[in-house]
Amino acid sequence: MKKQIIYLLVTFAALQLTSYGQTGQQRDDANGDWTEQHVTLYDTPEADMMVRAGDIDNLSFGWPNDFDPFSGNSTYSHGFPWTLDDTDAMGTDRIMVISSFGYSPFGKDGYTSSTSRPENLPRPILLAYSLNNMELESAVLQLFADDFQAPNWGAQYFATINGESAPYVAKVINQLSQTGPIGKIVNISIPENHLYLLERDSFNIFIDDTITGVAEGYAIDFVKLLLNPKGFSYTAKVFGYVVDIDTGEPIENAVISASGSGEVISDEEGYYIFENLPAGITNLYVTKFSYDTINILVDLINGDSIQRDFQLNEVLEADFVADNQNSSTAPHSVQFTDLTSMNPTDWTWNFGDGGTSEEQNPLHTYETNGNYTVTLTASNSEETNTKIRINYISIGVEGIEEHSTISAYQIAPNPISSSAKISLDLKNSGSLTIYIQDITGKAVKTVYKQYQQKGKCDIEMNVDDLINGIYFMTIQLNNNSLTKKILILHE
Ligand SMILES: [Ca+2]
Ligand SMILES: [Ca+2]
Numbered sequence: 116m117k118k119q120i121i122y123l124l125v126t127f128a129a130l131q132l133t134s135y136g137q138t139g140q141q142r143d144d145a146n147g148d149w150t151e152q153h154v155t156l157y158d159t160p161e162a163d164m165m166v167r168a169g170d171i172d173n174l175s176f177g178w179p180n181d182f183d184p185f186s187g188n189s190t191y192s193h194g195f196p197w198t199l200d201d202t203d204a205m206g207t208d209r210i211m212v213i214s215s216f217g218y219s220p221f222g223k224d225g226y227t228s229s230t231s232r233p234e235n236l237p238r239p240i241l242l243a244y245s246l247n248n249m250e251l252e253s254a255v256l257q258l259f260a261d262d263f264q265a266p267n268w269g270a271q272y273f274a275t276i277n278g279e280s281a282p283y284v285a286k287v288i289n290q291l292s293q294t295g296p297i298g299k300i301v302n303i304s305i306p307e308n309h310l311y312l313l314e315r316d317s318f319n320i321f322i323d324d325t326i327t328g329v330a331e332g333y334a335i336d337f338v339k340l341l342l343n344p345k346g347f348s349y350t351a352k353v354f355g356y357v358v359d360i361d362t363g364e365p366i367e368n369a370v371i372s373a374s375g376s377g378e379v380i381s382d383e384e385g386y387y388i389f390e391n392l393p394a395g396i397t398n399l400y401v402t403k404f405s406y407d408t409i410n411i412l413v414d415l416i417n418g419d420s421i422q423r424d425f426q427l428n429e430v431l432e433a434d435f436v437a438d439n440q441n442s443s444t445a446p447h448s449v450q451f452t453d454l455t456s457m458n459p460t461d462w463t464w465n466f467g468d469g470g471t472s473e474e475q476n477p478l479h480t481y482e483t484n485g486n487y488t489v490t491l492t493a494s495n496s497e498e499t500n501t502k503i504r505i506n507y508i509s510i511g512v513e514g515i516e517e518h519s520t521i522s523a524y525q526i527a528p529n530p531i532s533s534s535a536k537i538s539l540d541l542k543n544s545g546s547l548t549i550y551i552q553d554i555t556g557k558a559v560k561t562v563y564k565q566y567q568q569k570g571k572c573d574i575e576m577n578v579d580d581l582i583n584g585i586y587f588m589t590i591q592l593n594n595n596s597l598t599k600k601i602l603i604l605h606e
């Protein structure tokens with residue numbers, strides 16, 4: 116009898132092994148044919164366009180029965196090394212060991228031990244497609260990552276996309292601590308200011324570590340690009356509270372951004388919620404002026420609802436505005452107002468024309484025409500921080516409202532009773548942010564935050580949610596910004 120039970124158990128285990136290796140699903144609307152190496156689909160349930168390189172086959176092992184690689188679960192551990200298949204897309208379904216790997220006193224990961232040069236050198240993964248005049252508004256990169264263990268072995272990955280450094284990719288993969296040869300879907304947003312890289316109808320991602328020399332290898336089953344994503348097939352809910360780490364007070368208006376799901380703002384209780392984050396690894400950022408930025412990975416299974424609270428540490432962050440940045444001729448006097456957080460006690464101003472001051476709110480007179488970069492270094496007994504505003508002051512440079520990258524700007528009407536139009540002429544494309552601060556420097560409203568093509572644009576703004584008073588509006592394009600005083604007077 117006992118023998119029979121053992122026999123049954125062995126048979127059952129053998130059956131499990133044979134079923135592992137079969138792919139339950141071979142095709143779906145969001146991904147197309149899983150066995151294809153290069154797929155482009157338009158208007159899928161998830162995006163205006165989906166491009167993939169690499170077959171969806173768990174590095175050629177196949178998926179266990181009832182396992183869905185998009186569900187957010189990790190695969191079971193698989194063997195290694197494995198026989199390479201020449202038909203697999205470049206850079207997929209193969210072990211790649213960082214190119215700096217050399218002598219490693221701290222041991223080796225399994226992938227490094229079981230493979231050799233030159234087969235295991237990192238390779239780029241290429242996606243080719245045609246945008247067909249599609250306007251690109253956002254993009255999410257999904258990759259099925261296997262055996263990434265930078266924290267365990269001390270690797271410091273970098274990533275490039277079309278040859279440009281992609282720190283937003285490196286940031287995520289450097290935090291992955293996969294427990295051995297297992298795979299999981301990872302979601303990474305392409306930031307707005309890098310979308311132009313995807314307008315070349317090709318996408319080349321390369322991941323390596325050319326510095327540390329440690330023994331770390333990884334593998335990628337497939338890479339998938341969602342252009343103008345609409346939503347994800349498998350999602351989870353994440354919610355929580357943002358509070359000050361010292362006082363425990365809720366922090367309102369903190370911006371929480373998540374890969375592929377835009378951003379949400381904490382309310383007066385510090386509460387935020389994302390209803391539909393993609394399953395798998397997703398990166399969350401929490402930012403708030405005068406607080407340290409927090410970045411964490413969340414690991415989500417389809418249908419999860421999890422709480423993640425954030426405790427932010429207030430820091431001294433320098434900032435300032437000028438009442439009157441532009442003038443047609445010198446001499447021109449500018450009143451600067453310090454907006455630094457955490458009660459600074461010392462200020463060092465550099466006005467860009469050789470002039471300096473140690474007052475909190477200096478008045479400075481520019482004697483010569485030109486563009487001037489203004490720097491404020493503020494400190495208290497514990498911290499120091501510097502704010503640089505490039506070409507912040509413009510005097511006698513081609514018209515009154517001239518600026519190095521933002522020209523012909525106008526806010527009308529001003530004073531504003533309910534809504535106003537901001538008219539801009541941008542000399543460069545880039546990340547455009549428009550925000551409003553109150554007289555104490557507290558950010559009270561984000562008017563606009565998007566990638567913007569160069570040229571003329573009009574932005575409508577409603578200020579019904581702000582009480583009457585004087586405010587400062589900052590228009591920031593990439594690293595350049597200008598600030599204008601506005602007056603809100605509701606009728
Ligand atoms: Ca394969
Ligand atoms: Ca590894």
Ligand SMILES: [Ca+2]
Nearest residue numbers: 170172208336
């Ligand atoms: Ca594959």
